[in-house]
Amino acid sequence: MLTINQIRENKDEVIRLLKIKNFDASSIIEQILQIDLERRNLRQSLxxxxxxxxxxxxxxxKLFKEGKASEANLAKEKTGQIKEEIRLKNEAFSKAESDQHALLVLLPNTPNPSIVPGKSAADNEHIREGGKMITPNPSMIPHWDLAKKYDLIDFELGNKLTGSGFPVYKGKCAVLQRALISFFLDEATEAGYNEVMVPLMVNEDSGFGTGQLPDKEGQMYHATADNLYLIPTAEVPVTNMYRDVILNESDFPVRNTAYTPCFRREAGSYGKDVRGLNRLHQFDKVEIVRIEKPENSYQALEEMVSYVESLVQKLELPYRIIRLCGGDMSFTSAMTYDFEVFSAAQDKWLEVSSVSNFESYQANRLMLRYKPTGEKKTRLAHTLNGSALALPRIVAAILENNQTENGIKIPECLVKYTKFDFIN
RNA sequence: GGAGAAAUGGCAGAGUGGUCGAAUGCGGCGGUCUUGAAAACCGUUGUUCGGGCGACCGGACCGGGGGUUCGAAUCCCUCUUUCUCCGCCA
Incomplete structure (x- = not known):
């Protein structure tokens, strides 16, 4: 969330920037500032x-020590009144504080000033594209049919075990999944990311820290008996490793990568985009997460984009990079690049990665700070993350784009992991 | 799951009702000495909120929350976590 200081000191700027996200913050901010004033007054008198x-x-x-018990008892009697005043003020202060917090949480992150306003995905900025474009033709088979033809993915079996959106990968496709995971982790390690393996369930504090709670409560699977959430992305546990942490300047760069399954309820998204691997309740993903000093975070974002680009290039997939407009950005992000790969048989661009700079928005919730060398005060760090990459749509694109009459060709970079170069 | 013990500053570890934000040691930082380093010695060393241009002043924080008391790191309740023993177990 935004800090009260940001709002107090740059009120008009914050309102102006949030307009880019089509968010009218003026009335909330007026309320916040009013409560803030009241809150600080209460703090002072308290x-x-x-x-x-x-x-x-x-x-x-002191009086008791000096043996002046009667004087001490006299003084005691006066404390009752002060105590009562403290109790009342304290109550009012707590209320002001929680009211303020409740309002602050309603404000999305301010977008970077360079973000174009826009209403929807149609207004996103096209940055660049690469890879060899494939012209779709009617003889191409969509991946869900290829999956059946070569016995690669069993959606019905997943239905039986769990429900829709939980496919079973079989044989060479199971190996392909494992190969992609290993490939992505090895590449990330090579690029300087530190591999970690993290819990797949998180507590409420973690959910709040990265911004899934309270607003996206309904999107996560919730194990109510233990009040734990299945992670929707590795971003949650990996970023929360740094919750309540004060880093030294010498700790930078902080770069982590993790493979995890991801669980998403996808409540409210029915319809045509859910066919096959396009939208699942459980899927695999390798994530990269960075923590940076504010002055370095945008350079880090560009590095992450280049890194993800190198992956889709090695996989020989046609891709395009998009910078999200204000209207299409997430609540917590200040700048987001999406990667889409072209899946030929569906004749569709599929989002396979989303790389974002959250600036200090998550850090403020996480209380993730760093201490600049030689300075006494701590500052909020910047957090960033990106998918590198999400598997199902990559698999869909590989199956569809690399299909031949006799089978499916495995991209060169994966062969050393799969130990086969053809699925038939 | 059962029984017991514990949780204090970066770490180790004192402190069982009254200047305790907290002894001491280690570590860190600065300095003296040294050609340089080590050793030794001296000094310094948490987080956070509010007020002030500022020197500075005040509040809070000894696992979390609540309570007793004029006053709590210290007493009580509760939750969490860790350790030891027993049971179960990949």
Missing amino acids: DNLQAEMNKTSEMIG
Whole structure:
């Protein structure tokens, strides 16, 4: 979330930037500032009362020590009134604080000033494209039919075991999944990311830290008996490793990568985009997560984009890079690049990665700070993450784009992992 | 799952009702000494909120939450976590 200081000091700027996301913040911000003023007044008088109380208690202690019990008892009687005042002020202060917090949480992250406004995906900025484009032709078979033809993915079996959106990968396709995971992790390690393996369930604090809670509560699977959430992305546990952490400047760069399955309820998304591997409740993904000093975060974002680009290039997939417009960006992001690969038989661009800079929005929730060398004050760090990459749509594109009459060709870069170069 | 013990500053570890934000040691930082380093010695060393241009002043924080008390790291309740023993177990 945004900090109260950001809002207090740059009110108009914040309102202006949030308009880019089609969010009218003016009335919320007015309320916040009003509560903030009240809150600080209460804080001050509360502090004064407590100081008075401390002094009195200290005096009483001294009197008892000096054997002046009657004077001490007299002083004691006066404390009741101060105590009551403290109780009342404290109540009011707590209320102001929680009211303020409740309002702050409603504000999305401010987009980077260079973000174009826009209403929907149609207004996104096209950055560049690459790879060899494939012209779709009617003889191409969509991946769900290829999956059946070569016995690669059993959606019905997943239905039986769990429900829709939980496919069973079989034989060479199971191996292909494993190969992609290994390939992505090896590439990330090579690029300087530190591999970690993290819990697939997180607590409420973690969900709040990265911004899934409270607003996206309904999108996560919730194990209510233990109040734990199945992670929708490795971003949640990997970023939360740094919750309540104060980094030293020498700790940078902080770069982690993790493979995890991801679980998403996808509540409310029915319809045509859910066919085959296009949208699942459980899928595999390798994520890259960085923590940066504010002045380096946009350079880091560009590096991450280049890195993800190198992956789709090695996989020999036609791709395009898009920068999301204000209207299409997530609540928590300040700038997001999406990667889409072309899946020929569907004649469709499929989103396979989303790379974002959250600036200090998550860091403020996480209390993730760093201490610049030689300075006394801590500052909020910047957090970034990106998919590198999400598997199902990559698999869909590989199956569809690399199909031949006799089978499916495995991309060169994966052969050393799969130990086969053809599925038939 | 059952029984017991514990949780204090970056770490180790004192502190069982009254200047305790907290002894001491280690570590870190600065300095003296040294050609340089080590050793030794001296100094310094948490987070956070509010007020002030500022020197600075005040509040909060000893696992989390609540309570008793004029006053709590210290007493009580509760939750969480860790350790030891027993049981179960990939």
